[in-house]
Amino acid sequence: MFAKRLSAAVAASICFAMPAMADKLDEIKDRGVLKCGIHLGKAGFATPDAEGTWQGFDVDYCRALAAAVLGDATKVEFSTMSSKNRLTALVTDEIDVLSRTTTFTATRDMRNGVDVTTPWFYDGQGFLVKKALGVSSAADLSGATVCTYPGTTSERNVNDFFETNGMTYKALIIEGSAEAKTAYLAGRCDVITNDRSALAATRLGMSDADAHILLPDVISKEPLGPYVKAGEGRWRDVAAWTAMALIAAEEMGVTKANAASMADTGGPGIKRLLGSEGSIGEGLGLETGWARAAIEAVGNYGELFDRHLGANSPLAFERGLNAQWNEGGLLYAYPFR
Ligand SMILES: N[C@@H](CCC(=O)N[C@@H](CS)C(=O)NCC(=O)O)C(=O)O
Structure with a gap:
């Protein structure tokens, strides 16, 4: 018992003596x-x-x-x-x-x-196809060659999607969005699958954007x-x-332009967010007004x-x-x- 107490005391003193580690x-x-x-x-x-x-x-x-x-x-x-x-x-x-x-x-x-x-x-995963393919839904894609990217959720989800729906496909895994776009435009794959935001961006960068459509299907959750x-x-x-x-800030109506005045005139919630009331964030080692600085920056x-x-x-x-x-x-x- 005594030994136990002693070792606890020693441990405590060691703990207190240890310098704080930089994180x-x-x-x-x-x-x-x-x-x-x-x-x-x-x-x-x-x-x-x-x-x-x-x-x-x-x-x-x-x-x-x-x-x-x-x-x-x-x-x-x-x-x-x-x-x-x-x-x-x-x-x-x-x-x-x-x-x-x-x-x-x-x-x-x-x-x-x-x-x-x-x-x-x-976001959510979708499919980009050439209009000329005559496809209006992902359910029509059985047998397609699908371009996707290594190490992405897209690569895995597409597999789940085809398997779950009893459909077949051939994957063409290509590193780099530009390379995948080139492969797709050259007809090496029938469809590109990726986050729908990425597909919209890819489509936007095509000289003949209107010749391509983003299918309406969303096959995954991509937070x-x-x-x-x-x-x-x-x-x-x-x-x-x-x-x-x-x-x-958006929810409270605080903008880049009005953050400074809202810090004085806003309600208590706004003042807490902007650091003019309370000290949220200090415990983490942030300066008062850290959130205001972020809002005013972007x-x-x-x-x-x-x-x-x-x-x-x-x-x-x-x-x-x-x-x-x-x-x-x-x-x-x-x-x-
Ligand atoms: N959200 C997905 C996909 C993200 C992703 O990396 N998408 C593609 C298209 S935007 C990409 O980056 N490709 C380029 C590359 O291969 O590095 C994930 O986290 O795995």
């Missing part, structure tokens, strides 16, 4: 730059503009995160990731966060040394969102809550959506599942209190 959040603050993994190039989500600056919905999430953590949205180093290497890049610390149309799945979250944060864009390395609890929280701050979720994916973008996506929970969608930021 990912400390590391990023010390470095002064956020390392963000993005897509190789996908319209609306991540594309370089005429000056070579990355733009897009996933790109701006990283800018918001840099603003929240470092107080400066420009302090981001972007690295492009293929579908195959993207999760490993987190494990090897090549990147701090992966913001690249990556579906949250059980296997990835549980086994790969990475953790999901919070959904950023709700896309940022991933971080496993075991980095504080950093995971920051990554998740930054996304939720932008979602909550705008709220709705502004981001309109700019890159929605009404003000060539993609012109409807909000659909990505509308707020009280507008028929799935966006549901946890309360800021």
Whole structure:
């Protein structure tokens, strides 16, 4: 009994004597730059503009995160990731966060040394075909050659879909969206399957877009969102809550332009979000006003959506599942209190 008590006391003193280990959040603050993994190039989500600056919905999430953590949205180093290497890049610390149309799945979250944060864009898998094929539904695709990408959920889902429906297909697995598009246009496959947002972006980039259609079928759930390395609890929280701050801002009517005045004149919930009341985030090691910095850097979720994916973008996506929970969608930021 005494020995037991003694060893507990020794253990406690060792614990107290141990210096706090620096975690990912400390590391990023010390470095002064956020390392963000993005897509190789996908319209609306991540594309370089005429000056070579990355733009897009996933790109701006990283800018918001840099603003929240470092107080400066420009302090981001972007690295492009293929579908195959993207999760490993987190494990090897090549990147701090992966913001690249990556579906949250059980296997990835549980086994790969990475953790999901919070959904950023709700998608689903579909099929892009040439109108000339004369197909109007996925049920007509039996016997087709299907182009898809290695290491993606698309590759697995398409298999489930054909098997479940007692249909056959031939897979042509091609790395890189541009290469898959070339193969499809050259007739090496009859159909490309992928997240529907990706297919819409691919179609948009075709000189004869009208000769291709996105079939109406949605064969899977693809909740896309940022991933971080496993075991980095504080950093995971920051990554998740930054996304939720932008979602909550839209819900509360806080925009890039009005955040400063809303910090003074808004109701208590808005003040808590913007840091003019309370101290949400301090426990994590964030500066007061971290969420306001993120909103002022890129705008709220709705502004981001309109700019890159929605009404003000060539993609012109409807909000659909990505509308707020009280507008028929799935966006549901946890309360800021
Ligand atoms: N959301 C799916 C698919 C994401 C994905 O990587 N899609 C394709 C098309 S946008 C891709 O990146 N292809 C390019 C590549 O092979 O790297 C996943 O997480 O597996």
